[in-house]
Amino acid sequence: MLSKNQAKNIRALHRKKERREQGLFLVEGEKIVAELLASNWRIEALYATSEFIDAYQTQLIAKNIDAVPCRAQTLASVGTLSSNNAALAVVQQAPAHIKTDASWVLALDNINDPGNLGSLLRIADWYGIQQLVCSPNTVELYNPKVINASKGSFLRVAVQQQALPEYFASLPADKPIYGAYLDGESIHRISPSKTSGVVLLGSEAHGISPELAAFVTHKITIPAFGAAESLNVGVAAAVICDNLRRLTS
Amino acid sequence: MLSKNQAKNIRALHRKKERREQGLFLVEGEKIVAELLASNWRIEALYATSEFIDAYQTQLIAKNIDAVPCRAQTLASVGTLSSNNAALAVVQQAPAHIKTDASWVLALDNINDPGNLGSLLRIADWYGIQQLVCSPNTVELYNPKVINASKGSFLRVAVQQQALPEYFASLPADKPIYGAYLDGESIHRISPSKTSGVVLLGSEAHGISPELAAFVTHKITIPAFGAAESLNVGVAAAVICDNLRRLTS
Numbered sequence: 001m002l003s004k005n006q007a008k009n010i011r012a013l014h015r016k017k018e019r020r021e022q023g024l025f026l027v028e029g030e031k032i033v034a035e036l037l038a039s040n041w042r043i044e045a046l047y048a049t050s051e052f053i054d055a056y057q058t059q060l061i062a063k064n065i066d067a068v069p070c071r072a073q074t075l076a077s078v079g080t081l082s083s084n085n086a087a088l089a090v091v092q093q094a095p096a097h098i099k100t101d102a103s104w105v106l107a108l109d110n111i112n113d114p115g116n117l118g119s120l121l122r123i124a125d126w127y128g129i130q131q132l133v134c135s136p137n138t139v140e141l142y143n144p145k146v147i148n149a150s151k152g153s154f155l156r157v158a159v160q161q162q163a164l165p166e167y168f169a170s171l172p173a174d175k176p177i178y179g180a181y182l183d184g185e186s187i188h189r190i191s192p193s194k195t196s197g198v199v200l201l202g203s204e205a206h207g208i209s210p211e212l213a214a215f216v217t218h219k220i221t222i223p224a225f226g227a228a229e230s231l232n233v234g235v236a237a238a239v240i241c242d243n244l245r246r247l248t249s
Numbered sequence: 250m251l252s253k254n255q256a257k258n259i260r261a262l263h264r265k266k267e268r269r270e271q272g273l274f275l276v277e278g279e280k281i282v283a284e285l286l287a288s289n290w291r292i293e294a295l296y297a298t299s300e301f302i303d304a305y306q307t308q309l310i311a312k313n314i315d316a317v318p319c320r321a322q323t324l325a326s327v328g329t330l331s332s333n334n335a336a337l338a339v340v341q342q343a344p345a346h347i348k349t350d351a352s353w354v355l356a357l358d359n360i361n362d363p364g365n366l367g368s369l370l371r372i373a374d375w376y377g378i379q380q381l382v383c384s385p386n387t388v389e390l391y392n393p394k395v396i397n398a399s400k401g402s403f404l405r406v407a408v409q410q411q412a413l414p415e416y417f418a419s420l421p422a423d424k425p426i427y428g429a430y431l432d433g434e435s436i437h438r439i440s441p442s443k444t445s446g447v448v449l450l451g452s453e454a455h456g457i458s459p460e461l462a463a464f465v466t467h468k469i470t471i472p473a474f475g476a477a478e479s480l481n482v483g484v485a486a487a488v489i490c491d492n493l494r495r496l497t498s
Contacts (some may be wrong), residue, residue, distance in 0.1 A: 122480070122481070123480065125476055125477035151479075228400070228401075243491070246472075
């Protein structure tokens with residue numbers, strides 16, 4: 001059973017301010033909590049159904065986690081998901097746990113939508129890109145919608161917030177920076193770097209901001225065959241990564 | 250000003266049953282209503298801010314539409330969007346308005362999430378795919394979340410609901426059917442048809458159902474370079490379409 005105090009503490013973490021002050025965040029649902037248990041992220045508290053606790057007993061013992069048994073209904077009522085018949089974890093914010101190979105990087109300029117950031121984490125993870133660099137006005141990584149949409153990929157992809165002009169200025173001069181535009185060179189025709197690069201994506205509403213354009217070494221575009229005006233930023237990122245990575249597959 | 254009766258009629262169209270019985274649905278927001286005005290879909294009623302009415306006066310006169318002026322707050326309160334400072338249209342369901350070239354088709358097996366179906370419409374439209382064939386258990390096209398996520402692409406892509414075994418059986422024997430699996434041939438290595446084909450996508454949870462596997466002529470896979478288990482179905486569709494279409498670009 002969940003105490004009133006525990007319920008209050010979990011609900012507090014729905015709010016960005018509390019997450020920042022406490023350095024904690026929520027991870028919810030069976031698959032993603034199972035992935036969390038297999039990672040080295042620090043779990044402060046775990047609330048789970050007795051079915052989940054039975055199924056993951058070995059991992060819980062190995063990590064010395066004393067899970068609090070709860071009904072599915074309770075998990076849904078204190079968490080952010082509309083239904084959760086498995087588990088909810090309170091986790092320490094600890095991006096430093098991730099050791100990254102930064103040969104390929106996604107740089108994100110002003111991505112506000114949490115679903116899009118989560119989706120970008122999942123796509124980066126699929127394409128073996130272990131580092132995201134986000135402009136300071138990007139949505140917070142620990143927003144529950146970001147974590148949920150990432151489907152566990154937040155465990156493997158490091159996210160760093162930094163002013164992008166400063167980040168780009170710090171890169172070696174020969175690092176290719178691919179900027180996604182609506183009028184660049186077709187990604188079907190470019191000869192991408194086989195070893196490393198940065199893919200820069202702007203917001204759906206505003207694109208890449210003018211002050212960053214000067215850093216872009218390759219203006220690229222996804223060829224259109226029909227009449228849609230644009231693609232969702234996550235979709236665009238996946239198609240670009242697929243083209244940049246295909247030479248090494 | 251909106252009458253009580255008009256508000257009631259709009260709110261009724263939030264429900265699938267009412268949409269089906271009345272053969273009507275809602276289209277909301279500036280960009281998508283502007284695209285609607287440029288199409289030949291039939292508008293039954295239009296509610297809009299005076300700014301929108303002023304900006305689109307020419308189109309409204311040309312179509313003989315008597316728009317009802319409303320405040321943005323009213324549009325949001327009767328519609329399905331959390332904010333709408335432009336317009337809301339009540340539109341006739343009329344897929345027959347779309348003339349399609351069915352050389353390329355997306356076939357969808359059991360796609361339940363309205364955001365995913367909307368996203369698939371937008372992706373099909375980008376890649377010049379004018380026909381979707383959906384299994385009967387696919388989410389309804391006229392669900393407001395589908396329409397909104399499609400960003401106007403529902404105006405240009407025809408959606409037909411049909412049992413997929415029946416649809417596949419009706420195709421010419423030499424039509425390639427590309428099925429997206431986690432263990433097929435790499436889409437980076439196949440030599441796709443240059444002229445036509447069907448791309449079959451299953452639900453994120455269950456993949457392509459076994460009874461459809463027999464119709465698949467090419468089992469294909471998006472190569473992974475990292476640790477994510479899967480991609481969102483819309484993201485996967487875009488990457489597959491990009492690879493199938495690149496030979497003709």
